[in-house]
Amino acid sequence: MAAPDLAPQPEAAPPVHTISLYVTNKPGVLVRVALVFARRGYNIESLVVSAAAKGDFSRMTITCSGETTTLEQMIKQLSKLVDVVHATDHTGTEAYETEIALVKVAAPLEARTEILQIAEHFGAKVADYGTDSLILRAFGSSEKLNAFIALLRSQGLLELVRSGKILMARGLDAT
C-alpha cells in the first residue's frame, strides 16, 4: 500500500490559479479557450463547464498552474475571444469555492472502521456500500479534499473522480 501522500507541493511548482469565464454557448468555444492555454504551455488541472442562469451562456471554472505574469496576459487573450464575455482571475479572492470527490476504497472488514472514521471526520457520505469496497462522496474546498484523499491512499484507494472546483463570488459581486 502506498504511503500517505501528505507532502506539500514542491516549492518550485508554479502557483495554482482559479479563473472563471462567462461565455456564449456556441460550438467550439471550449476548443478556443483550451487553445489559449495550450499555446502558452499552461497546465489545466480542472475545468468545469455548465449552463449559466441566463440561457445561451455558460460558465467555465478553470484551475490551472503556471506563472502569474503569463496568466495575466492569458486572461486578456481569453477576454479577447469573441465568444468570451468576461474572464476573471479569482485567485486570492474571498469567492466561495467547492468541489466534490468520489473515492472508491478497498474495504476489507478489518479496515472498514477506520475508513468510516476518516469519512465521518471529513463529513463524507458512503455513496455505495459493497462487500469489498466503498464509494465515499466528499465535498468542500479542494484543500480539504486533498487531505481526505491523502488519508485514504494508505487504505487502498482504488479509484478517484473529482468534479473540479466550482466557485462563485460572494455578495453582489459578479463571478
Added chain:
Amino acid sequence: MSAQPPETPCGAEVLIRCLEDQGVEYIFGLSGGAAIPIFDALVESSIQLVLVRHEQGATHMADGYARATGKPGVVLVTSGPGATNTVTGLFTAMMDSAPIVVICGQTLTGNLGKDAFQEADVTGITYPVVKHSTLVRDANDVPRVVRESFHLANTGRPGPVLIDMPKDVSEAPCDAPLDPPIDLPGYSVVGHAKAPDVEAAAALLARSRRPLLYVGQGAVISGAGKVVTELAEKLRAPIVNTLLGKGAADETHPLHLGMLGMHGTAYANKAVVDCDLIFAIGARWDDRITGNVDEFCVNAKKIHLDVDEAEFNKVLRPDVCLHGDARLVLEDLLPKVGPLDTEEWLATCEGWRERYPLKYPKKGGLRPQHVLDRLNALTEGRAIITADVGQHQMWAAQFCRTRNGRNWITSGGAGTMGFGFPAAIGAQFGHREKEVWAVVGDGGFQMTLCELATAAVHKLPVKILVINNNFLGLVRQWQEMFWENRLSGVDLEGNPDFVKLAEAYGIKGLRIRRPGDVDRKIQEAREHDGPVLLVAEVVKEDNVFPMIPAGAPISSMIIEPPKERMEKPSGST
C-alpha cells in the same frame, strides 16, 4: 424543396445578397463541388468574381485589397483542399491584422465528422489563425453570420474571419430578414482611452528631452497618420516606423528617421538606443524591433497605445498604457502637449542621419538597392508598393520612402513568401487608377506566380519587379554571416527565364542587366498599359545592412559588412 414557394431564396443567394449589402466589389476565389451553389448565386450578382489559380493567391489578393483600401477583402473557396489552401493566407492576415472574410464551401451537414469526400474540419484547422469563425448550420443564420463576420473583420483590431458553409445550408431556403441585429455579447470595440491615462502620457511626454514616436500598423489601420505628424511637429519629436507602419506618417517628413528594427536605418536604431521616452503608436514591440528585450530601452520611459489590450505587458511593461484607437487617442492627447526642448536631440539625430546614411556600392554590377532606389525616385513615392519576403523586401523597405501607409503592403508578422505578387493584384483591383508595383524575389515569386494568368486575364496594369539573385538570398546571407558560408538549400538553380515566362502568359517581359538600363526599363514598364514583368538580374551575393543579429541588443547593430565571422544569433529567426 418543391413545397416551398419559388421566390424563397436559398442560403447561397442570401449569402451573396448580404455580401452585396456589405459593399463587396470583388470576390477572389476558386470553385469546387461544395461551393457550386455559391458560385451559381454569383452569376446574377453585381460582385465581380476574380478566378484565381490557387486559393492561397486568393487570400493574399483579398489581403492586399483590404490593406490598400481599408475595406474587407473576400475569398470564396470549396471544401477540403480548397479550404486548407487558405490557411497560410489566414495566418498572414492574422499576424498583420488584415480584414479578410474567407467563405468556404463544406460537405453536407450530415456528413460532417465522417471523413466524407473533401470534408476537412476547417473551423478546427483554422482556430489559431482566425479572429473568429462560424460553421453555419441553418440557412436562416446566414444574414446574421455575414453581418457579424464583416463587423468582426474590420473593427477593433482587424483580422481574418472564416465562414464555413455546408452545401445543404447553401441550398436550403432562407427567409430570414437580411439585416438582423448583430449578436456578439463578448465583443466590444474601444474608441477613446481613459482620460487619466491620456493625462499620464502627456505628463511623461512633458518631461522628455529625447522623445521618439515609434509608429506601427495600428496607425495605418486607424488612419492616424495625419495626427501622428501633427504630434511630432508639436512636440518636435522624431518619428520611426515599423515595417508595417511604413508611411503611416510620411517617411519623407524631416522629422522622420525611417524604419527601425533588424534592418532599419542606422539613425532610426541609434535614436531608439538613446531616446529617453519611446511612444509606441499601434505597434507591439515585436522581437524584430526590440532585439534582446532585456536590454531594450531600459532607461527610457515607455508609452504604449494599442486597440488590443492583450498587447499590453506582453513583451515589456510600459509606464503608461493607452487602450484605444490610435487616431482618437492622439487627437485627445494633442491639445494636452506642448513643444519640448528637443533642439539638441534633433541635432543629434540629424548628425546620425548624415554620418550613417543608407548606401550601397555603385560599382561591381547591377545592385538591387540601386534598382529600388530608382523605383522610389521615378514613382516619387506615390505608387502602391507590395513587397514579398526576403532581402528585396528589406531593401524596398529601406529605399522606398512611403508617403502614405496604405501605399506599402508586405507580410510582416508572418513573413509569408509568395504574398507580394497576389497582394499587388488585390491592391490593383482596389485602386484601378493607381500605379502598383510588386517587388518580389525570384524565390518567393515562384510560390504564387500562377497568378500571372489572373493579372493577364484582367489586363491589370500591375508591374512585377523580380529582383533575381538566383538565391534564397536572405537565408544565404545568414548562412554566409553566421554559418561559415556553408550554403545549404539556397541555390535556386533551375530558375526559369522570367521574361519568357511572362511572355508565355501573354504579359510583357522586360529585363535589366546593367545599371545604365535601370531608369529606362522602369519607365518603359510604367508606360505600358497592362501587366509587366520586369526582371532585374542583380549581383548574386549582396547583403542587407544595417543588421541587428536576431536576439542581440540594438546597440550591436552592424552598419557595414563585417570583416570576421559572426557569432550565431540567439534569436529565433
